[in-house]
Each structure stands twice: as C-alpha cells, then as structure tokens.
Amino acid sequence: MIDNCLYCGSATLLSIIHLANGKNAVTCGKCGLTRTIPVPSAEYSEVAEYFENYLLKEKLFRAFSRKLLDFVLSVVQNGRLLEVGCSVGFFLEEAKRAGFSVNGVELNEKAATLSKGKDFDVRNCMLREAGFPSHEFDVVVMSHVLEHIQDLREFLADIKVLLRPGGKVIVSQPTPDGIVPKMQKKKWYGWVPNEHVWHFTPKTLSLVFAENGFDVVKVERNSMYYSLWPSSLRGILVALVARTAAVLGLGDQFYLAATVSEKDSL
Template sequence: MAEPREMTGARCPLCGSPEIPFFYEEGGFRYRRCRRCRLVFLRPLPGRDFLEAHYQGYLETTEAGERAWGREMEPVVRAAADALSGMFPAPGRLLDVGCGYGFFLAEMQRRGWEVEGLELSKGAAELARRRTGAPVRSLSVEAAEFPAAFDVVTLFYVIEHLPDPISVLRKIRGVLRPGGVLLLRYPNTAPLIRLVGPRLARRLRLMQAPSHLYDFSAAAMDRMLRMAGFAETRTTLLGNTRPRRLVSRLVSCYIGGLAERAARWTGGRLLLPGVSRVTFASGAPGRLPRPRSRRRL
C-alpha cells in the first residue's frame, strides 16, 4: 500500500481558505470540511499508484455482480439518456469516463450515438467492450489522449474519486465540441453523516473511504466547474438507484422519488440533502435547457 501524501499547505483545494477543520474519520482516513465553500475532502490523499491498484477490485467481474449492477443503475441510465437525447436534435459522439460494465454506453449506442469509454478496472473494461463493441480503454482520464472532440462527456460516480478534479474538468472542457455538454452524477454524503452521526456512518461506510476523496455540495460543484472554464451549469436530481437489498431499494425509491419530484416541481430550487446530484455543464452560455417551474401547492 502506498503511503498517503501529506497536505501541501493547510488550505482548501477549491477556494484556498485556511479554515478547514476536521469533519469525519472512516477506516483511518480523515476528512476535512471547508468553512467557506463547504467542500469535504480527504487529507492526506492516497498516492495515485495506490488508487489505481485499489480500483482494479472496485467492481465485481462476476456475471452475477455485473447483472446486479445493471439492475441497480437501470433507472439512472435511462433518465440520463432521456435527458441528453432531449438536448440534442441528432445523436453525436459521447465519452463515458469510468464507464464500468458499459451499460450507459450500450443505451446511448442503441439510440444511435457513437460511443467511447474509459475504465480503470481492466476486468470491467473488457466486459464493456464485449457488451458494446465500442473502444473502451483501461486507463485513467488523466493519462488519456483524445484525437477527436465529443458532443457529450459523462462521469457517473467518478468525480468524487479523482485526486485533482479541477484539472480533469479542465481537460474535459478542452475535448468538448462547441455546444457540447458535460454530465456529472455524484453523491451528496456529508448531510447523511451529520444526520445519522459519525458512529453509525462509520458502520455503514457512507464515504467508502478511501474511494471517495471528495464530497460536493451543489454550490461547491458549481464553483469548481466555473473555475474549470464552464460558462453555464445546472444541478438537479435525475433518477435514483435500485439497490440490491429490498429494504434499501424501497427507501431509495421512496426518498429518491420524493426528492426528484420536489426538484422538478420547484424548477431545481429545492434539492433535498443526501440525495445524489446530477450537474450539467456547458462551455457556452444558453446551451442548457432550463427546467420548467411549477407553482408550489
């Protein structure tokens, strides 16, 4: 196991504030929370070699594990595909970073898109290639080079795993075509830790330490995207996972469905805490459709 890197200066990596008190500890890994921008981040960071080795076993490569993941993510895949299809009059070119088993690639491919994937797990990348026949490279987004641009880049539950998310977002901004769209889906775990308390949070491994290096509020994500050069962002709630365990599935469907309806009814102004966010971003202002507001009952 690689030794964690010590902090280079005691400052928030997003806003530079020195006010970053301890927030939470899980499995010997310590998280801080910036008082200014509310970003939660792991410090010290594990080394890059450790993280790349860690993710080789992050996804199950058994047939049963693959099927279970597909069922769990099916509502998320469908909702994201519908949203992106509504933004583009015709299919284009799409990159899915951290594509896993390739379920989202397959869905967009079925809708006529030209797709490409990146996936650190060699086993999952091979399964994604078999599923789609598309180019799926087993390497990090930091190491990847792209000879052509994309209309859409997606990251489902990836941004929280990246040691330097701002530099990756800048790279992605550079490979999007004019009018292109970035879609990010990421957890919002910090409110749950405060709700259930650190002891239960550690038992449930809510931060999945050391996998999750960051936890973003909608405001922190918006700030980071603006710093990376995106001109317009919109955060909403879009689809909810279908966990394997029945009780967790019922909770997810009820809470997630309620939260999604609340976001839709308020035009995205009300985002319930603890529910995974979806943020759309574009380098061109006016590119993203605005959600329709409804009167509050």
C-alpha cells in the same frame, strides 16, 4: 496535521466530520469544498468488485443508466459521446440505442475488456492517456467519477479540450447536502472514505465548474438507491425518507450539465 485544501490551497477549515477507518471529512473555509483526510489513494485497475457488482446487479445498474440518459437527452440529443468510467458498458449500450456514437474510458482492466467485447472503443487508461483528438466529442458523461479525482483543475482542463464548441459535460454525483446524509451522519453510504477524495454539493460543484471555464446549464436533484425490500424497519424508513427527499429536491444525488463558457472557447 491536516494539509491545505487540495483545490484552493487554503489552510482554513470550517468543520470536521469523523468518518470510518480513521478518515475525516473537512470543509474548506475559503472555497467551501469538502474533502476526505487523509486523502484516499485507491487502486481501481484490478479490483474485481468494480465489474462483478455491475454484473450481479445488472437490472438495477441498467435502470440507473436509463435514468442518467434521460437527463443527458434533456440537454443534448445526438452526436459523439464519451463516458469516463464506463465500467462494463451498460450506459454506453443505452446511449448507443438512443442514437449516440459512443466511446469509453475505464481504468479497471476486466471491466474495460467486457465493454470492448460489446464492440465499443473503450480505452483502458487514464483520460489524459486515451489519445482522443481535441474537440472530438459533443458530450462527456461521468457517473460517480469526479469525486475520485484529486486534481480537479487538470482533469476539467482535459475534459474541456475534448469538447466541441457547444459541447456538454454531464456528471452524476452523490452529495452529503441532503436529508438522508444528515439523518445517517457518518453512516451514510455515500461517503466511501477509502475512495472519495471530494464530497460535492450542487453549489460547490457549480462553483468549481464556473472557475474552470464552464457555464452550468442544468442541475437536477434526486436520490441514490435505497431498497424498500428486503430490509429492516430502519432500512425501510431510510428508503421512504430518500424517496420523499428526492421529491422535495433534497436527495443525496444530483445530475449537473455544463458547457464550455464562450470566453473560454475563443
């Protein structure tokens, strides 16, 4: 039995994609959001890979951070910045270097400890438990975080409280609405069915933000990382397709920036 949509409550299903490990992706016929069933419930606080992988591939993840920071700087140039899911602090370092005053929230205890060791105020807890004052930040940044959140309305309400008037929330998201996911189907590595509750497209996430009191101000499509070398012939083909898709605006990742709508900020 499939439960009703976690977001709008509808029992109408538009389509089902069979994924790995007995999981499926279903699209709601009412709100259009795609989610994983059964709903995953992952534990992030003590999983080693959430910080070890960052350290092993530091150069690569720093490059990701700089790319995301370029998008952040295109909509906000300074002020107080909070990163939700800051891991070992690579993005915080880049943002601080660019002139932001930075804070972080990170569920993984060891990753949070590493970030704190860089003299950052990083709180090892859920966002709601972090204790930041209302209207504290000019920008809240989340990279591949929102797809893990079951209650989107509650979470975005918490973000809204933290933002100053005119503040921005900026997210980086994988999306199955791209050439590579359509080519790879259930083998697309962005599904992560044991962890990802939601699978957003730029359209569906823009609707979620709009329904929760935000105005979307900018969306940019790109692609997730696909190595050209070393790789199999198929891997090289996928990498080349991913790069072409990004140029065409059909990549499997996007950045989105939104601000609290004027009527909600009153």
